[in-house]
Amino acid sequence: MNELRGEDIKAIMVETLAEQQRLHRDDIDAVVCRTITTILTSFGIEEEDRRELRADFQHLRRWRKSVEQAQSYFFKAMITVIVTGFVGAVWLGIKVMLGK
Numbered sequence: 001m002n003e004l005r006g007e008d009i010k011a012i013m014v015e016t017l018a019e020q021q022r023l024h025r026d027d028i029d030a031v032v033c034r035t036i037t038t039i040l041t042s043f044g045i046e047e048e049d050r051r052e053l054r055a056d057f058q059h060l061r062r063w064r065k066s067v068e069q070a071q072s073y074f075f076k077a078m079i080t081v082i083v084t085g086f087v088g089a090v091w092l093g094i095k096v097m098l099g100k
Contacts, residue, residue, distance in 0.1 A: 037047065045053055 040047075
């Protein structure tokens with residue numbers, strides 16, 4: 001009368017396994033959130049400081065990019081000075097040679 005067919009058993013098993021997997025994911029998410037919060041707290045970063053921390057990282061990124069840009073300009077200037085000195089020395093040499 002009330003016998004379970006193979007398809008019914010399979011559907012129940014699939015539903016049960018899916019529910020276990022959802023619960024497992026929720027547990028993992030909770031553990032990860034607690035772990036991250038604990039690590040950040042151990043570094044002295046409270047949850048309320050997220051905006052300030054984000055602003056600090058943005059400031060550090062801007063600082064890093066400006067330093068990289070300054071280095072690029074410095075190297076370009078040094079190459080220009082070296083090339084200009086070399087060309088000037090060659091010109092002076094040619095001028096001395098033609099003057100004799």
